[in-house]
Amino acid sequence: MKHNELKTKNELQEKSLFDKTVGRRSFLQYAGAGAAGIALVAAGCKKDRGYENPVMGGATLDFKDDFGVLNYAYALEQLEAAFYVKVASAPPASFTAAQKAYFQDIQFHEIAHREFFKAALSTAAIGSLEVDFSKIDFTSATSVLSTAMTFEDLGVAAYNGAGPRIKDGGYLLLAGKIVSVEARHAAYIRDLISNGSFADLNSLSAFGSNNAGGLDGALTPDKVLPLAQPFIKTKISAINL
Template sequence: MKEDLKETPAIAQKDVSRRQFLSYAGLAGAGLVIASCNNDDDDQPEPDGTVDLGSEDFGLLNYMFALKQLSAAFYTRFTTPFYPDAPTAETEFVPDIRDHEIAHRELLRNMLGDRAIIDFEFVLQNSIDFNNRPAVLAAAKDIEQKMISGFLGIANRFASAQYFEQIAKMTTVDGRHIAYISDVISYNSFALDVNTDRKDSPMTPEEVIAALSNYFPNTISAKRLPK
């Protein structure tokens, strides 16, 4: 681990130059993209209001930060208040899940510092009927699966072993969450949504962002993430 950690300062240092450039341009961090501020591998400028995740490891962390912002907001709304007649098992455990997601979100916020993307202003009740238990549980399972598959889809793109390991510490907890939610929906379905090798499957950032786009108030651009 000691050896692995050596890479982190290098990444941080490299990012300083980009950050300095952005701050000169009045755009500290990887926030809202101005249409005229294009980058090398973009063919089209981003529309106003698009959130650019950024590049390198910080782009990957911002991607995870965006997903954790969604899940934390979702579970916060899920639990305040619960749908009518929520069983004890749910009122007992779902608040834990909410708190785990908040912990993940806040850790990523601090790891990113001023490179963090904006705080999304979610309006989830437009997409989910929070009084409808099956709908809420289905959304929970879907968001958990996207976080798991989303991380599996970028795990090999990290330059820093430390950042990679930090996210990996969260992903098995998401595995614990999805098993719990799956069993609440359909008993003993805790590990049925896996592939033929009985593994969770990866998804690309583009696939995950498209699948969750109805929840996010902004368009998200993953164009500059490491490939």
């Protein structure tokens, strides 16, 4: 399939996602849905929680166009979705009922993000990545929360850093909608770890945050991928950076 044909096809698919994305609900409607809406979306997503078409021999992200950026986001959303599905299915014993419920919600957010990119990319999508969570103790609230904080902070910085590479205004808008949700997750996780720290940008200086300016950080893909790779068995390489 030629590039222009693929782009047209994906534009049509992106439009259809506003009408019936994963779980047969609008992505934008879903993004603002409450717990009841999330549960309905989850019902439609459960059948696709497994990994289909696993990547064999590694994955290459080609940043020559928007599809490379979308695949980059897709890779990170696969990682987050896999983590939260595992936590939600067997949360640490010390989690409160409220924490368990919120991690369920985050799980459904990440599944929706993953499925959005998978559908928008269509045949241009990379395969399913194999994750490596061997260093995470899923029975420990401390280990789970620490890892969640790492993923969310890294995700926010990754979206911000990739934004300038997106040429299509529609994709940029959707990336902005997703990163704002990821930032909500990050704030909640940080507050669970240390009450009142949800707005502490000083602790995010490693991600390039600017506390005085009230700005979250941004990391370019060459900085993000090495930080994410320890949690992914599939070797990911990037070209045309």
